[in-house]
Amino acid sequence: MKSTIIKRISLASLVLVCAAMAAHAGNPDRRGQAGATELLIQPWAQSGGWAGINSANVRGIEAERMNVAGLAFLKKTELNFTRTTWMSGTDLYINAFGVGQRLNESSVLGLTVMSIDAGEIEITQVNNPDGGLGVFKPSFVNLGVSYARSFSERIHGGITLRIISQSITDVSSQGAAFDAGIQYVTGEKDRIKFGIALRNVGTPMAFGGDGLSARGTMQGSSVALTLAQRSQLFELPSLMNIGGSYDFFLAGSEDYKLTVAGNFTSNSFTSDQYGLGGEFNWKGYFAVRAGYNYEDGLNDAALRLNANNFISAGFTVNAPFGKGRFALDYAYRSTQPFNGTHMYGVRILL
Numbered sequence: 001m002k003s004t005i006i007k008r009i010s011l012a013s014l015v016l017v018c019a020a021m022a023a024h025a026g027n028p029d030r031r032g033q034a035g036a037t038e039l040l041i042q043p044w045a046q047s048g049g050w051a052g053i054n055s056a057n058v059r060g061i062e063a064e065r066m067n068v069a070g071l072a073f074l075k076k077t078e079l080n081f082t083r084t085t086w087m088s089g090t091d092l093y094i095n096a097f098g099v100g101q102r103l104n105e106s107s108v109l110g111l112t113v114m115s116i117d118a119g120e121i122e123i124t125q126v127n128n129p130d131g132g133l134g135v136f137k138p139s140f141v142n143l144g145v146s147y148a149r150s151f152s153e154r155i156h157g158g159i160t161l162r163i164i165s166q167s168i169t170d171v172s173s174q175g176a177a178f179d180a181g182i183q184y185v186t187g188e189k190d191r192i193k194f195g196i197a198l199r200n201v202g203t204p205m206a207f208g209g210d211g212l213s214a215r216g217t218m219q220g221s222s223v224a225l226t227l228a229q230r231s232q233l234f235e236l237p238s239l240m241n242i243g244g245s246y247d248f249f250l251a252g253s254e255d256y257k258l259t260v261a262g263n264f265t266s267n268s269f270t271s272d273q274y275g276l277g278g279e280f281n282w283k284g285y286f287a288v289r290a291g292y293n294y295e296d297g298l299n300d301a302a303l304r305l306n307a308n309n310f311i312s313a314g315f316t317v318n319a320p321f322g323k324g325r326f327a328l329d330y331a332y333r334s335t336q337p338f339n340g341t342h343m344y345g346v347r348i349l350l
Contacts, residue, residue, distance in 0.1 A: 030268065031269060034238075034268070035237075036173075036236050039162075039200045040237050040239070041086075043065065043096035044080065044343075045314060045331045045344060046058075046062055046345065047062050048084075048333060049289040049291065049313055049315070049331035050279070050290075051275055051333065052065075052066060052263075052312075053243065053262065054245070054261055054291075055067040056243035056263070057243075058195075059073045060073065060347075061099065061110050062098075063146075063148070063181075065199075066197065067158075067195045067243070068148055068159060068179050068180070068197065069158045069183040070156070071100060071146055071158050072148035072156040072158060074101075074108045074110075074148075076324075077100065077102070078348070079098075079099050080097070080098045080100075080345065080346070080348075081347075082344065083344050083345075084341060084343045085341065085343075086116075087337075087339070087341055088341070092116065092118055092119075094114065094117070095117065096113070096114045096115075098113070099111050105150075110147075110148070111145055114141070115140065115141045116141075118137070120137050136168050137168075138168050139165065142164055143165075144160050144162040144179075145162075146158060146160040147160075155182065155184055157183075162176065162177045162178070162200075163176055164236075166207075170210040170211035171212060172207065172208065172209050174205070175236065178202055181195065181196065182195065183195045189249070190247075191246055191248075193246075195241065195243045196240070196242050197240065197241040199238065200239060202236050205233065206232065207231040212228065214227050214229075235268075237269050238268045239267045243263035244261065245260065256280075256282060259278060259279045260276075261276070261277050261279075270295075270305065271295040273294065273295045275293040276292055278291075284318055285317070285319070286315070286317055286318065287315060289313065289315070290311055291311070292311050293308065301336075304336075307336060307337065309336045310334035311334060312331060312334065316330075321349075323350065324349045324350040325347075326349075328347075329344070329346075330342075330343065
């Protein structure tokens, strides 16, 4: 009895917190005021093919970005690596690696790392605008530790602690963020799924380092002094996902499954998004999927604030691997400008 009461209180608390955040979401006056916006990037190939709208039915280590509650469905062990060519033509690449491990009948632990490879950039100064001073390499790294638990056959929840690091040669910033999510499964053969997740709630961040300092002399003095400038604090791009999905078994067989999903994303620092997508899965060996996210002004070049402006699509090839499975994932996200985002993933499930 006590456990049932605790579950209900926990679920109600999360809903209330999310509702409070939604009251401030999608505010045009706050656009562009958040930092660490790499937290909004979906680095996994399967979810990329869904356009990131699969918050209700995401499973395994990929759930740590959409709705960490989906990690609770991991059967034993999963290794996942995805390499992303981010908006072809920008020379930006994203690497994501994750490992998930079931601890017992109800608990799963996950560890993920995402990094952005921006290559080398030539150093320039006011007195040397043409460079020739060497190069520097920006660093953007997110490290996440996730824990998910099945409270019953229907209710699953999870939480993620994410460490954020951004740096160049002489300036850096660090922070921490929390994600939390719940998924609910019901219906005949678990066809109906609901999910709600709160993401990127954490400490304000600020940049610091020698790059914000300058040396000079005061008027009338020959003593050199160092002037340290303070960086303005910035908030994290917090958001809330609310999603649902339904499975159709074609020809009366679970071998031919069509999943339709929808998702609403309430953003604190940019426009809210409404997404719809679907996936066809054949016997677990092959799956093809597509998704679309809409926000205000997306179809107007003069008002558009999001480069992901059209349909995303992808597929998965899944083959037996000993007692486990080996899967190859691919996703393509249309962008304007640039030439689209390509995502290549490899998964091993034991």
